[in-house]
Amino acid sequence: MQTTECFTQHAAVADGTSQYLLDRLGNREVHSRTTVGVASLPSGFAIEIDAIFELETSYV
Numbered sequence: 307m308q309t310t311e312c313f314t315q316h317a318a319v320a321d322g323t324s325q326y327l328l329d330r331l332g333n334r335e336v337h338s339r340t341t342v343g344v345a346s347l348p349s350g351f352a353i354e355i356d357a358i359f360e361l362e363t364s365y366v
Contacts, residue, residue, distance in 0.1 A: 307341065307342075308351065311345075316341045319353070320341040324339060
């Protein structure tokens with residue numbers, strides 16, 4: 307996330323992101339995360355989320 311050098315609440319922002327994803331995707335599996343603060347991100351974004359999903363297919 308893009309932050310100033312005095313910002314220390316990275317985990318609180320990550321908690322909100324985790325809750326947002328759980329609310330939308332459900333609690334099917336446990337997830338892991340990491341968070342860091344940087345001086346800038348591409349295109350002026352405030353936060354960047356990287357995700358790896360495993361998709362299941364069902365055959366009839």
